[in-house]
Amino acid sequence: MANHKDFPVIFELSKEGRVGYSLPDLDVPEVDLDQEFSSDYIRSEAPDLPEVSELQIMRHYTALSKRNHGVDSGFYPLGSCTMKYNPKINEDVARIPGLSQIHPYQDERTVQGALALMYDLQTTLAEITGMHEVTLQPAAGAHGEWTGLMMIRAFHEANGDFNRTKVIVPDSAHGTNPASATVAGFEAVTVKSDDRGLVDLEDLKRVVGDDTAALMLTNPNTLGLFEEHILEMAKIVHDAGGRLYYDGANLNAIMGYARPGDMGFDVVHLNLHKTFTGPHGGGGPGSGPVGVTEELAKYLPKPVLTTDGEQYFFDHDRPHSIGRVKPYYGNFGINVRAYTYIRSMGPDGLKQVSENAVLNANYMMRRLEEEYELPFKQHCKHEFVLSGKKQKKLGVRTLDIAKRLLDFGYHPPTIYFPLNVEEALMVEPTETESKETLDEFIDAMIQISNEAKEDPETVQEAPHTTVISRLDETQAARKPVLRYYKDEE
Template sequence: MLKELSRKGRRAYSLPELDERVRDSMGDIYHELPESMLRDSPPNLPELSEPEIVRHFVRLSQMNFAIDLGMYPLGSCTMKYNPKVSQRIARNPKMANLHPYQDESTVQGTLEILFELGEILSEIAGMDRFSLAPAAGAQGEYVGALIIRNYLRDNKFTGKDEMLVPDSAHGTNPASAAMAGFKVVKIPSSDDGIVTAEAVVSKITDRTAGMMLTVPSTLGIFEREIVEVAKIIHEENGLMYYDGANMNALLGRVRPGDMGFDVIHINVHKTFATPHGGGGPGAGPVGVKAELQDYLPVPLISKTGDSYHLDYKSSKSIGFIKSFYGNSAVLLRAYCYILSLGKEGLKTVSEQAVLASNYLLSLLDGDSYSTPYSPKTPRKHEFVVSSSPLKKRYGVSAGDVAKTILDHGMHSPTIYFPLIVAEALMIEPTESEPLENLESYAQVLNEIAKLAAVEKESVLASPKNTSIGRLDEYKASHPNTMILNWNSVPASRNQS
């Protein structure tokens, strides 16, 4: 830890010498500040030199798996290759040094790019207008839920306080709906793994405000009754929300707007290849149909003649959602990615992502990894298998399988999600993986199944080749042993 490397008196910063004109004109600068508000002693931060800092963080980077190191098929996370050209472009000082409160006339280049991106996203998604403000998918969902609520309220559809959410939905959907004040009504998936018109009819009431849905579902199955479902919701004056986390399956093939969705967010750190930074940043632009555009958060980017403006005028807007205008440097990377692929390339992306997912599924030992919900239906960009057979036969869980994968220089799938599949392994290989990697991944999974039969202990003891073995998660979150800060590390746990 940095704190343990610290030695009093070391430093890694350098500032210019204080100019003598400044020094000569000043007395004690602390007299310039209210005495009651001065810090008693400097913060208790570690003291290190530059080489030590660089080694520390480079060493940490070597204990971190990433898409640039190998296959990372976390379901619903769309861990695809992040183009390097986007990184280089985003380092341009005319982007990096741009201040959000500069006069509009001095930021026209970036406003133009963001405006164009909004138009492109509208075309890709079949929507009419996008706000680029939301910082991530979940914030986009919250914005979308507020738009639905306010639109219904303004149009005198009163008492609509229920949001329908399928049982297979991402956790953010019910969480966002609840934050926006909705009561969440769960729709069970059918035996085929889809949301049927029948299931929606059984749950819809005059209190239904709308439905939040990801297509394809988290099972990787296309919602083939979507047109009827949207019709039922609309007939009840509800609105359809599209969770864009799974959009990588559909580019150029079918657009959410054409399927009947009214509001959508897109996770550009998934579909449009912006790096996820080990947990963030992302960006979650929100698109809507024309009748909802006045509700988008402020500011929007507008164009008059050849110039671009930040537009704060809409009186119906849900208001401010984020500091300034959105994660612009992330959005710039998405713009670069889209232009790198173009209209044909993006369609190929989805075709390749879907092909890869089905190909990998076809190579798995179906006796060990069963495919719940209409196994004959082709999956889209991701699929879910259950390792229940391994659990029943050998007591090896999905978690054990996941940990064993780590020993092969690959990332495990998303596990125990969606909640409707026991011992779920949710796999999204993306279009970035060469055929050979898909085959190796299947081979590793199949070998783990064999190992579970003959040498179960080895699976339970994995991972062994990682920087650390399995962690004590119970101790980590137990109030008596939880450590959230290096100042609360007990002496017995100190290491040099």
């Protein structure tokens, strides 16, 4: 039963007879549809969608939006997610009818503007990453990972090499890496990190072999550290016949400073919704373009956007292609936003992005290491990982610290990831935050550390100021309620 103090779900606002729509009148002769169909196929009970007026809908969602925190609401230093500012011109451009109101099956001759934009974006991303060719088709990072791995698989199989069943991932890797390996039909194998937070070369040599299909790597890695031995790693993997996959989640650290293609990577995916300001949208949509070396280009998913110098068109005649990975041509609307961003920044602007993202992270790291354990001491790139070990000894867990940060109006850092750091707090400030914001956040973190010593309950019982307190996640999982029922008991 809905509790009177509960925030209403939209179904609870429903009242028989209200409408929120304005459909055109029937201006063609009436027909009796029910005569055409057997009664088995005519819906007998209407779907129980809400009956609400337009203002009710607007108020409902406006109220919901106020119960949500976005980058525009406040600082969002969520490690590995690159929660930078989402420029408003991007939103305006994506809504121009000539871009938003075009159909994927229009004749290519009628959408040359859109194709020109896509082609320029492909070429630009190839230059930024140092790759030979780029496809814009994958819908998100994980989709790009799977696409890239399928291409590596096709490459090995084309060489008659069917025994390369393993994909190596570091213990610090994003969860999508091993998951994508499985979906692509591989077995994921873990390589350990050393005491400096980098891939352990000896362990890599141990796990690499003639069954290695690929090594997936994020560089800088999820600890925010640059894999200094990348060339040795590339050599180890290539000598064994494997290929190198670059997870582009952390590209924001190195634009204009280094390119995955120059480091020896064979496949690269990018997260346009991270580095290139496609908004995260509360979880999506994203866009995960994939770049490849010349060797792998013939395996790119179908169709491939190309040009003969006069017209842009899709090439469907790709006999070696892994096939189609998505209907149509990728998340075009997100690609438009990313393109607009890149054109707003230019080459020097993108380099400045990485420079400032890295300086912001190092500044925060150095100020916070006095209060929080810093497991890896070297300079970081665009993010860094702290450990809440010291606070844990006082009975305050990293989860508590995260919840306490909510009281200060911040979205907390990523917590308990990467897995190779105990009580991890992963902080990524991005370049779009000012020093004042960083200082205020640092002050809050220091205050919380002091509270852990002097007044741990304040932290343990946080948050105190949010619209709702900590939720019972166990109950949610044990007795799942995944939809609204009118006659709830």
